[in-house]
Amino acid sequence: MTGGRLARRTGPLFLAAGVVTLEFAAAVTGFVASSLLPVVTADLDARDDLGLLIAGSTLGLFVALPVASRVLRRLGTRGTLAAGMVAYLGGLALAASARSAWMFALGQFSAGLASGLLAVFGVSAAIRHLDERLRIQVIAVSSAMWILPALVGPAATLGLERLVGWRWTLLLPVPFVLFGRLMVVRAAKGEPPEEGPPRPLARTLLVPLGAAGVVLGGGWWPLTIAGALVTVAGMIAILPEGTARLRPGTPAALGAMVLFAAGYFGADSLITVLLTSGFQVSLGRAAIVLGAAPLCWAVTSLVATRFTAARRFPAAGLGLTALGTAVLAIALAVGGSFAVVLVAWAVGGIGVGLAYPGLYIRATTAGPDGFTAAELATAVITAECLGQLLGRAIGGTLSSSGGLFASYVVFAVALLVSAYAARRAG
Known part of the structure; x- marks a missing residue:
């Protein structure tokens, strides 16, 4: 009896620890991949195939999202976790031993596919087993997991690459992924898959x-x-029906997540371009601005989640981020200083820190709509990842034709509409 009560108490803690560890692993993976990209490109003589090197893991993730619920239903919990880990390790091994850009991309595709499947399982398990108070704390701590990799990741990756080469360095995230998956598996052991109607x-x-x-x-x-x-x-x-119309409740929250990701990550992807080309700032000083927003995001999230009113912050926070983004556009049009840009983008990060935990909770709470945890997990990952993709694509397309000012106007408008959608989410 005592053992059963202990398992019920420790299960959510193992799950929370697993989710946080996996977020840290995702941060390490991202910084390792971006830091090694020039080295991999040169070694594989893939300067004309740069898109392939970058796209593999992204496309794998997007293939995983629509099929994740089907895989869970067909293979069950243990089968999905086993298949995901085999695909992840096999994909990394293939990428690390690649002799061509196509082989590297195929390995990254397999690893991205596995990461998507396992992410849907982990997020859906968190939705089912963690209460709202613990979930919002996990989201805040997960955001903070990007601070250390952002500060030391690139330098540590390049230092390790000089010692052992890029192929072994590419395997650096594996211990964190394995540990995180072990925690999630222990917490969700023997759990039956959810039943729900599959989408076409x-x-x-x-x-x-x-x-x-x-x-x-x-x-x-x-x-x-x-x-x-x-x-x-x-x-x-x-995404659930009504998301495109911003129907009040969970659909509006998911719509806000898409718009937030498009506006914020689109603006973030062009910060260094804005500073170096628009303000003639050195790349080193531009990197300071680039790091200001995620740092403010992480610290603000940790502070904001201590307040019981954290669920009320999304609209105000997104409005603050929209204001910071609009200031960047105005500074680009009429002139501004480095200090103005730094403060504006730091304010944008503070706004995201206020908004993100509460918005994520709203987007992953079924309410009266009756969505399954797997549907919500797939939906929130889809909303955020595709919002990022669309924001960066829009920004890249507009800025390449000389429309950097137009890009930031579009990003500010997207964030403003996301604040409106967050209000409709309730």
């Missing part, structure tokens, strides 16, 4: 098809726009 597969596969057009378009704007439109069509098929 053909329409949901429009997401990876459109994403391929966006990430492999090579900057050719007709293909980028066509890919974005196809991606949006697939996204509407995956």
